[in-house]
Amino acid sequence: MSDETAIRTIGIAKSFAGVPALRGVDFSVRRGEIHALLGQNGAGKSTLVKILNGVHRAGSYKGSILLGDKDVSFRSPLAARAEGVGYVPQEIEVLEQLSVAENVFAGHTGLGRGVLLNRRLLNKRTEALFAELGLAINPRSLVAMLTAAQRHLVMIARALSMRPKVLMLDEPTASLSGAEVDQLFAVLRRLKAQGTTMIYITHRLPEVMAICDRATILRDGRVVAEIDRADFNEERIIYAMSGQKLQRLYPHHAAPTQSEVLLSVRDLSVEGRIGVHRRISGINFEVRAGEILGLVGLLGSGRTEILHAIYGRIPCSGNVKVANHDGPIRSISDARRAGIALLTEDRKRDGLLFNLPVGGNITIGNLEKFAHHQLVSRTNESKAVVQAMRALNVKARSPQASVAHLSGGNQQKLLFARVLMNGPRVLLLDEPTKGVDAATRHEIYRLITELADKGVALVIVASELEEVIGLSDRCVVVADGRQVDEFQRGERDEEQVLRIIAAAQAELTGQTALRTGVAT
Amino acid sequence: MTLATQDDAARAGGFANKMRVLLSVSELGVLVAVIAISLIFYSIAPAFLSAQNIRAIINFVSFVGIIAIGQTVLLIGGEFDLSVGSIAGLSACVTAMLMKDAHLPIFVAIIGGLLLGAAVGLVNGLVVVKLKIPAFIQTLGMLFIGQGLIQVVTGGNPVYPLPESVGNFGATRVIFGLGWSFIFFFIAGLIADFVLRRTVLGRNLYATGGNVEVARLVGINASLYKICAFVFVSVMASISGMFVMADLASGITSIGTGWELTVIAGVVVGGVSLFGGAGTIVGGLLGMLLLQVIQSGLVVIGVGANWQQIAVGTIMVLAVGLDLLRRRVFIGGEGAPSGNGPDAAVAVDPPAIVPAAAAD
Numbered sequence: 088m089s090d091e092t093a094i095r096t097i098g099i100a101k102s103f104a105g106v107p108a109l110r111g112v113d114f115s116v117r118r119g120e121i122h123a124l125l126g127q128n129g130a131g132k133s134t135l136v137k138i139l140n141g142v143h144r145a146g147s148y149k150g151s152i153l154l155g156d157k158d159v160s161f162r163s164p165l166a167a168r169a170e171g172v173g174y175v176p177q178e179i180e181v182l183e184q185l186s187v188a189e190n191v192f193a194g195h196t197g198l199g200r201g202v203l204l205n206r207r208l209l210n211k212r213t214e215a216l217f218a219e220l221g222l223a224i225n226p227r228s229l230v231a232m233l234t235a236a237q238r239h240l241v242m243i244a245r246a247l248s249m250r251p252k253v254l255m256l257d258e259p260t261a262s263l264s265g266a267e268v269d270q271l272f273a274v275l276r277r278l279k280a281q282g283t284t285m286i287y288i289t290h291r292l293p294e295v296m297a298i299c300d301r302a303t304i305l306r307d308g309r310v311v312a313e314i315d316r317a318d319f320n321e322e323r324i325i326y327a328m329s330g331q332k333l334q335r336l337y338p339h340h341a342a343p344t345q346s347e348v349l350l351s352v353r354d355l356s357v358e359g360r361i362g363v364h365r366r367i368s369g370i371n372f373e374v375r376a377g378e379i380l381g382l383v384g385l386l387g388s389g390r391t392e393i394l395h396a397i398y399g400r401i402p403c404s405g406n407v408k409v410a411n412h413d414g415p416i417r418s419i420s421d422a423r424r425a426g427i428a429l430l431t432e433d434r435k436r437d438g439l440l441f442n443l444p445v446g447g448n449i450t451i452g453n454l455e456k457f458a459h460h461q462l463v464s465r466t467n468e469s470k471a472v473v474q475a476m477r478a479l480n481v482k483a484r485s486p487q488a489s490v491a492h493l494s495g496g497n498q499q500k501l502l503f504a505r506v507l508m509n510g511p512r513v514l515l516l517d518e519p520t521k522g523v524d525a526a527t528r529h530e531i532y533r534l535i536t537e538l539a540d541k542g543v544a545l546v547i548v549a550s551e552l553e554e555v556i557g558l559s560d561r562c563v564v565v566a567d568g569r570q571v572d573e574f575q576r577g578e579r580d581e582e583q584v585l586r587i588i589a590a591a592q593a594e595l596t597g598q599t600a601l602r603t604g605v606a607t
Numbered sequence: 608m609t610l611a612t613q614d615d616a617a618r619a620g621g622f623a624n625k626m627r628v629l630l631s632v633s634e635l636g637v638l639v640a641v642i643a644i645s646l647i648f649y650s651i652a653p654a655f656l657s658a659q660n661i662r663a664i665i666n667f668v669s670f671v672g673i674i675a676i677g678q679t680v681l682l683i684g685g686e687f688d689l690s691v692g693s694i695a696g697l698s699a700c701v702t703a704m705l706m707k708d709a710h711l712p713i714f715v716a717i718i719g720g721l722l723l724g725a726a727v728g729l730v731n732g733l734v735v736v737k738l739k740i741p742a743f744i745q746t747l748g749m750l751f752i753g754q755g756l757i758q759v760v761t762g763g764n765p766v767y768p769l770p771e772s773v774g775n776f777g778a779t780r781v782i783f784g785l786g787w788s789f790i791f792f793f794i795a796g797l798i799a800d801f802v803l804r805r806t807v808l809g810r811n812l813y814a815t816g817g818n819v820e821v822a823r824l825v826g827i828n829a830s831l832y833k834i835c836a837f838v839f840v841s842v843m844a845s846i847s848g849m850f851v852m853a854d855l856a857s858g859i860t861s862i863g864t865g866w867e868l869t870v871i872a873g874v875v876v877g878g879v880s881l882f883g884g885a886g887t888i889v890g891g892l893l894g895m896l897l898l899q900v901i902q903s904g905l906v907v908i909g910v911g912a913n914w915q916q917i918a919v920g921t922i923m924v925l926a927v928g929l930d931l932l933r934r935r936v937f938i939g940g941e942g943a944p945s946g947n948g949p950d951a952a953v954a955v956d957p958p959a960i961v962p963a964a965a966a967d
Contacts, residue, residue, distance in 0.1 A: 437821055442817035442883075451810065451811075452827065
């Protein structure tokens with residue numbers, strides 16, 4: 088390791104629709120080190136990464152990037168790669184029907200005569216690369232036959248085949264098991280010994296402790312700490328990650344203590360399916376009328392799966408009961424009949440219907456309310472739409488306007504109007520404030536507490552710990568698909584919760600990482 | 608999304624709105640096109656607007672239009688059926704054989720043909736929805752299976768003669784010299800249009816075609832809707848085949864051959880989206896009429912049959928291009944102002960698919 092800088096950014100600032108994501112980030116990585124980039128969801132990690140790998144084009148942000156001593160600006164991810172910034176994305180992106188070697192060298196040219204591909208050369212080059220990495224994967228085998236970990240290693244090899252000056256690894260362990268993490272760490276240590284500079288993006292502290300040399304911590308779009316390995320200490324990192332954020336004001340809400348239990352979840356488990364949803368097991372909780380329950384966990388902890396399982400969207404075992412509703416909840420229609428409603432996280436993917444106007448988007452699923460013998464009464468429907476739009480302050484030109492051109496905040500309020508239309512008794516909210524402006528955020532907070540005051544039982548998932556802790560009367564903490572803690576309002580702060588999650592993760596990955604540390 | 612593109616989007620907003628207004632009344636555009644093209648043909652060859660020719664056009668549009676009603680419903684539900692021509696032919700031949708060879712009463716033979724159509728549609732629907740085999744493959748397969756079955760059951764020979772009353776029914780002229788097929792087509796079109804626009808059923812079908820996940824999340828039984836739409840289009844194809852059979856007073860094996868593409872091309876020209884969730888019955892049927900007007904007009908002014916095909920192909924591609932443009936403007940694509948926060952921004956470019964310059 089040397090003191091020479093491999094890559095550094097100076098005063099990087101970027102906003103989305105006026106909301107600042109990065110506010111002047113000075114970030115520097117020394118040659119030959121594994122540098123951890125840490126921060127909570129929304130701290131600005133992904134934005135910084137996307138600037139460094141050219142997804143956010145030069146000109147869309149302020150500030151500059153120095154690669155070595157050279158001032159660089161990337162017009163595209165392609166340009167970033169050509170300049171020497173390798174990137175291994177979090178999701179596994181491989182061409183399943185091609186061989187390992189073809190995957191590693193996908194996108195390269197000049198590996199044969201003219202347009203013909205020289206397979207022998209390809210396989211030889213791959214073997215040489217794998218030898219450097221210490222990998223025992225046959226370059227000729229089909230990628231479809233590989234495990235998740237091996238696929239990830241193929242992606243790393245692909246990034247390395249470009250001989251990058253800096254290699255960025257985005258949450259490389261997200262889809263790996265404990266033993267697979269060991270294998271990955273062995274490769275990373277080997278790469279480091281060969282002098283490769285790496286940026287390791289994660290929110291798993293045990294991994295940082297196990298493998299990284301230095302760490303930069305982002306919070307609210309700023310660098311809040313830069314820590315050397317010698318000073319690594321979980322307390323310090325957690326403190327820097329949580330810190331004192333912009334104090335948000337949450338509407339006052341006190342949960343009724345003696346109200347009826349509306350939703351009870353017993354031993355809820357979901358079988359994991361790679362790339363579809365994560366495995367969850369042994370989830371138990373109850374929500375009373377008028378209570379706001381927060382499901383606290385990091386991205387990929389299984390919190391979304393819990394909501395989907397309760398709503399009958401994914402097959403699960405265990406027992407979900409809603410007061411005054413007999414019979415099991417096995418499907419979405421069961422859940423809806425029982426009075427459960429779900430607001431999904433991704434508006435574009437499974438929220439809005441772009442082929443229907445604003446009004447049709449609000450009433451879809453509840454048309455029976457305005458219909459007599461299947462015939463929709465236009466008067467009743469438009470009356471209900473106007474009423475709902477007014478109640479939730481949805482700003483659109485008219486109920487006939489297209490939903491595509493509404494702001495994120497208005498789209499979200501429109502979806503709230505939809506899920507509230509049939510008066511749910513249990514409301515599941517997945518990231519209710521994702522991608523909305525500050526004003527709408529407060530409207531949504533107020534709405535949530537109002538609903539609770541009216542006796543609705545709410546379950547909330549949000550990426551920002553501070554938000555879900557601030558809003559909820561009670562929180563259940565999940566990590567890696569398991570329930571690890573439960574606390575009442577005011578009993579824990581963000582920092583304590585992060586520590587609980589880190590400890591739970593350490594049980595799984597930390598110990599194996601430690602073992603590898605001894606082995607190498 | 609970058610700041611630059613957001614500014615562009617804001618600037619383009621006025622233009623996009625104008626485009627949207629223009630494109631969203633696609634039915635009107637198609638109607639204007641039908642009238643304009645008719646007038647052009649009329650000015651070249653006045654025989655084009657003769658009562659006889661108009662009757663011929665409407666007659667053919669009635670036959671294929673009955674199927675187009677079903678196809679429009681299915682397309683709105685997010686699927687499509689390439690086997691409708693085969694189903695029309697198969698039902699016609701089987702119904703004819705039930706009358707002639709099995710000596711069943713006409714009414715029973717018709718029920719038999721309809722049940723056959725419904726069964727084929729049910730198979731298509733179940734395979735596509737439950738086994739998740741793409742509609743393109745399943746219904747293309749069914750197209751060949753149907754053609755093969757027609758030859759198997761008839762031995763390749765026309766089924767003739769049919770009971771006299773069938774021929775009489777086919778030859779009956781009810782109004783303006785048009786037969787029962789037109790009456791059925793007209794009434795079925797009105798009913799389907801009403802159902803799609805005004806009922807819960809119709810709205811739920813649009814939702815299913817627009818985004819099947821959202822439809823499921825709001826409690827719509829999307830699978831059932833799709834299967835029923837497959838059955839509906841098949842039954843409509845059977846009915847259409849039987850009308851042709853009555854018109855010809857025999858079960859001819861070539862009934863329905865090639866109609867699947869005529870129907871899809873027509874409704875797509877009329878603004879029914881190939882991607883589901885968008886379009887109207889009126890639009891789809893006007894599209895059918897437009898294509899028929901063009902084909903007939905080219906015949907009347909003496910253009911060869913091969914050029915007609917070229918014209919139809921070109922118009923269909925243009926129409927789908929228009930459909931894509933319309934979708935882009937509606938859904939907003941890249942240029943749409945979105946309030947997404949930092950972490951919800953652009954997806955990472957998949958490295959594998961993009962060819963890159965080799966490292967040195």
